[in-house]
Amino acid sequence: MRTAVVVFPGSNCDRDVQRAVAETLKTPVDMVWHEEREFASQPDLVILPGGFSYGDYLRSGAMAARSPIIEAVRRHAEAGKLLLGICNGFQVLTETKLLPGALLANTSTTFLCKKCWMRVERTDNRFTSGFKKGDIVQYPIAHHEGLYFLPDKELRELEESGRVVFRYADPQTGEAGAEYAPNGALNGIAGICNKEGNILGLMPHPERATIAHLNGGSDGGDFWRSIAQDFAKRGAL
Numbered sequence: 001m002r003t004a005v006v007v008f009p010g011s012n013c014d015r016d017v018q019r020a021v022a023e024t025l026k027t028p029v030d031m032v033w034h035e036e037r038e039f040a041s042q043p044d045l046v047i048l049p050g051g052f053s054y055g056d057y058l059r060s061g062a063m064a065a066r067s068p069i070i071e072a073v074r075r076h077a078e079a080g081k082l083l084l085g086i087c088n089g090f091q092v093l094t095e096t097k098l099l100p101g102a103l104l105a106n107t108s109t110t111f112l113c114k115k116c117w118m119r120v121e122r123t124d125n126r127f128t129s130g131f132k133k134g135d136i137v138q139y140p141i142a143h144h145e146g147l148y149f150l151p152d153k154e155l156r157e158l159e160e161s162g163r164v165v166f167r168y169a170d171p172q173t174g175e176a177g178a179e180y181a182p183n184g185a186l187n188g189i190a191g192i193c194n195k196e197g198n199i200l201g202l203m204p205h206p207e208r209a210t211i212a213h214l215n216g217g218s219d220g221g222d223f224w225r226s227i228a229q230d231f232a233k234r235g236a237l
C-alpha cells in the first residue's frame with residue numbers, strides 16, 4: 001500500500017497526515033505538489049489534506065479544484081482507488097463534484113477549533129469497514145466553512161443510499177444529528193462517501209487525533225488502521 005498526499009499552496013495539514021499514516025501504517029507516503037499532472041508513485045490511496053489552499057480565495061477549495069493534479073486525482077478515483085479529502089480536502093472534493101453538496105460558512109460565522117464526536121454510520125465502504133456501526137469517535141474540527149449543505153431532495157437521496165459515513169454525535173448518549181453539529185451541518189453530516197465507497201470526504205481531522213502524546217487523542221489511529229485492514233483483506237497492504 002502506497003499513499004500520496006497532495007500539497008496545495010496553503011495546505012497546512014499535509015505533514016500531519018504524512019506522519020499519521022507513516023507512523024500508524026508503516027507504509028510509504030509521498031508528498032505530491034499540486035502542479036504535477038501525474039502521480040509518479042502509483043499510489044493506492046490519495047489524500048487531499050486540510051488547510052487554506054489559495055488562502056480560501058473565492059470559496060474554500062475552489063481554486064485548488066482547478067489545480068493541474070486534479071485530473072490525475074479524478075483518474076485515480078475513476079479507476080476505483082481510494083481518495084480521501086479531509087476538511088479543506090473535503091471542500092476540494094465538493095468543488096470538483098467528485099462528492100455532492102457544498103461546505104458553507106459555520107452558523108456561528110466564526111472559525112471553530114475544538115474536539116468533537118461523531119458516530120460511525122456506515123461500515124460498508126473501504127474506509128470504515130474496521131469499525132462497528134454506531135461506534136463513537138473523537139477527532140477535532142478546525143474550520144470556518146464546515147456546514148455541509150445539499151438541497152432537500154438530494155439530501156434525502158444521499159441518506160437513503162447510505163452515503164453518510166460520519167455524523168456529529170453526543171458521546172454520552174450516542175445520539176447523532178443536526179443538534180450535535182457544531183457548525184450547523186444538515187442532518188449533522190460530518191463525512192460522506194460516493195456510491196462506490198472509494199471516495200470519502202470528512203470535516204474533522206483524524207490525523208490530529210492519531211499520536212496520543214502530541215494530540216490529546218488517538219481515535220484517529222483506528223481510522224488509518226481500518227483503511228489498512230481493507231488493503232490487508234485484499235492482500236495489498
Ligand SMILES: NC(=O)CC[C@H](N)C(=O)O
Binds near residue numbers: 053
Ligand atoms: N482545517 C482546514 O482544513 C480549514 C478548512 C477551510 N479552509 C475552512 O476554514 O473552512
